Amino acid sequence: MNRIGQVSGIARAMKLARETREREYWPAARMREHQASALASLVGDVGSRSEFHRSRLSGLVGEDGSVEVSALPTLEKKTLMENLDDAFCDPRLRGLDLHSHLLDTELVLGEYRVMASSGSTGSPSLYVYSRADWRSMLAVFFRYAGIGGVLPRLPRRRIAAIGAPSLASMTRKLADSIDVGLHRVLKLSVSDPLPQIVEALNSFQPDAINVYPSVAALLADEQISGRLRIAPEVISTSSELRTPEITDRIERAFGVRPFNLYGTSEGLWGVDCEHHQGIHLFEDWCIAENVDADGRPVPDGQPGARLLLTNLFNRTLPLIRFEVSDVVSIERGTCPCGRTLPRLKAVEGRLDDVLSLPSTGGGQVAVHPSHFSLIAAMPGIREFQIVQRPDEILLRILLGDGATADTTRQVTRTVTERLESLGVRDPMITAETVPAIERTPAGKLKLVIKESPETSPSN
Ligand SMILES: [Zn+2]
Incomplete structure (x- = not known):
């Protein structure tokens, strides 16, 4: 056009x-x-x-x-x-x-x-x-931007949008159709390496940032560590589960309470x-x-x-x-x-992410993935992913600043206690540290992966 x-x-x-x-x-x-x-x-x-x-x-x-x-x-x-x-x-x-x-x-x-x-x-x-x-x-987008505090104004705001890498996505189509100079927009992809995102943000110095919660949590750690040095007035997250722990972490790092956007x-x-x-x-x-x-x-x-x-x-x-x-x-x-x-x-993720685990009372107990958000609050944890296998739950852990030799053991113990308190029978939890957690083609962090008996390497 x-x-x-x-x-x-x-x-x-x-x-x-x-x-x-x-x-x-x-x-x-x-x-x-x-x-x-x-x-x-x-x-x-x-x-x-x-x-x-x-x-x-x-x-x-x-x-x-x-x-x-x-x-x-x-x-x-x-x-x-x-x-x-x-x-x-x-x-x-x-x-x-x-x-x-x-x-x-x-x-x-x-x-x-x-x-x-x-x-x-x-x-x-x-x-x-x-x-x-x-x-x-x-029009809906402009109303939403009005409430979320990012309506166009003069001088033009500098907005960093760290979003889906797919050019076919709705958010990307929307970003393209409003990109006529109302804002100065820096478009980054969630799949870019973190140091590259940090460097781009440091030089752009955004007034506002929109980002997936999982990436916002990483940026919060970068800011706290001093590698990221920005002072956005508005932070908003969209597209993924945002746990209270992540909200707190963002607020601690940047001193602003993040808005929660929901756009489908x-x-x-x-x-x-x-x-x-x-x-x-x-x-x-x-x-x-x-x-x-x-x-x-x-x-x-x-x-x-x-x-x-x-x-x-x-x-x-x-x-x-x-x-x-x-x-x-x-x-x-x-x-x-x-x-x-x-x-x-409580946009608590998708129903597909709810785990079904054996109960102490017989039968199954449904465990919402939000129970695992306590992992995110533990020191030394950058990101994690839950892999449900037929006979165990594997926690993939990406360690960050503050991790110790004991961190994975603490994670295992904490999660086991939580699951026991929910009535799960003999939870089998394994934690392994990984160098990176792979994202979906849309650039999102998939919180729960379910491996069927056929696909499980443990079988
Ligand atoms: Zn209100």
Whole structure:
């Protein structure tokens, strides 16, 4: 897209962001009304243009055009990918090899952005947004940046974005489409070697940094050790589990409390405000239902098994009750900042990461990986990874400053005690030190790796 088109697109998105900001303070009833009318409009529009959605949604629209979200069928990623051609609202997208357009800077058919997300497991999923859809995505981004304290201003801020190396990712597409000189942006990849990132940050001296939590924890250690010497006013993390220990470590190193950003390729966005009481979800753009393993709604404040997302603005490849395997709880009620947006709490990683271990009482006990976060708080630990094998749990440990000859033994003992306190029978824990922990192709640190009996080298 040409520069003038890009700038005018941004101006329109910023205007949209300003116009929709008041929704953050709406009473609950007003928000429900807004969602109901946006959903009815989405379903009506999509049902007339997409074969796949027409057959799924038929008979579910009331005579007056009203739609009850909980009455609509849920949609798995796999089902959507298998029916991709029929799911598009624009017939011209059918039959195109969109994977070959993932790295394009030009829009497909002059209109569409194509991106992919690998998720933490499984096959990649494609997302397609038209120019109009993308304007809404940008508007949400500008609202989120406003709350997180990184809105454009003069003099221009220096922002360091240490993100996914993949050019096909949503965050990268977003960074590219706003890169018209509003900020001075230094783009680094989480897969770059740490000393290289440290050197680049020292010379750039960012006002704001956005980074994955696992990398933020490493940078905190670098700052404390004196190798990194920066003074950002704003730090935000996104994309991975951020444990309370990591939050504390960042705050100790930089003297600022980090914001927690939640941005998905599906279109659900959120950010915590200056009160840090949970991530405010922009539910005026995307309905989020928190459900249990059987798909039943969970009460506010309780953790669910997954989220069902309904993107109210994507009219290209609609996502209606789309299943996302994030384990979260959602709280309602007015925040001290005055916003009524629901607050997402405890983004405790994916359900796939929960370990199932033998219980002292017989049967299995489910152990959430957040119990292992106590490792991160121990001195001398830089990073760790949990490998579940059929007959043991292996902890891969990357040692850092302050490690002693006894560190791995302490880790083993501490984790064994924690698991015993949770009712795990005879936990078999082994800790080994490693020179580096490999990241996923998307550059993320995978906290839990499960080895099946077939793949386990110990078998
Ligand atoms: Zn708030």
